[in-house]
Amino acid sequence: MRVLIVEDEPFLADAVRAGLRLEAFAADIAGDGDTALEMLELNDYDAVILDRDIPGPSGDDIARHLVATGTRTRILMLTAADRLDEKVQGFELGADDYLTKPFAMRELVVRLRALSRRSDTPRPPVIDIHGVTIDPFRREVHRDGRLISLSRKQFAVLQVLGEANGGVISAEALLERAWDENADPFTNAVRITISGLRKRLGEPWVIETVPGIGYRMAAPATTAAPGS
Structure with missing residues (x-):
């Protein structure tokens, strides 16, 4: 947010x-x-x-x-x-x-x-997508019932992806939503954060790279090998 x-x-x-x-x-x-x-x-x-x-x-x-x-x-x-x-x-x-x-x-x-939660597209209090549960109020993430420890930036990026409900979010949009105005538009911070987030969530991967477009959360069975 x-x-x-x-x-x-x-x-x-x-x-x-x-x-x-x-x-x-x-x-x-x-x-x-x-x-x-x-x-x-x-x-x-x-x-x-x-x-x-x-x-x-x-x-x-x-x-x-x-x-x-x-x-x-x-x-x-x-x-x-x-x-x-x-x-x-x-x-x-x-x-x-x-x-x-x-x-x-x-x-x-x-x-x-x-x-x-009162945006044009109402958001549920807790996001549950592909076995990942994101609770913004408690700032907690679980995967298949297991508590995942994330950095603040990793949590912010995951929340944006989760709220998209499988939609593709570009790196530019992630930078806009999860970083402040001092973020360098040419930084590789998004790629690094996504990589760290995947490692924290563990395999099988639930964050998919859509080449040339951005990232989305996808069911593990349809998720390609992690890229950036």
């Missing part, structure tokens, strides 16, 4: 990004409204964590823009505006969820994962 944090307090923004990365999220930061609008135009985010009181176009302006463009990006307002009328206004502007400061990082993570 890739998230944009729109927050003008650098310490808080960095803390939220660090907390999200521990939970296998890819997270970028925008410190003002103009930067946020530019990044939302350039990148495909699953959700935006939106402070209402920011320099430039306000968080409310950004919410209106997202609603007007019909984007699939979910809006979670994270703000000190905690009066009931302010919360109601936030939802009327298009917020999908509303969390007030101060907040618990664990609650923010759970709310983001819940929002991800």
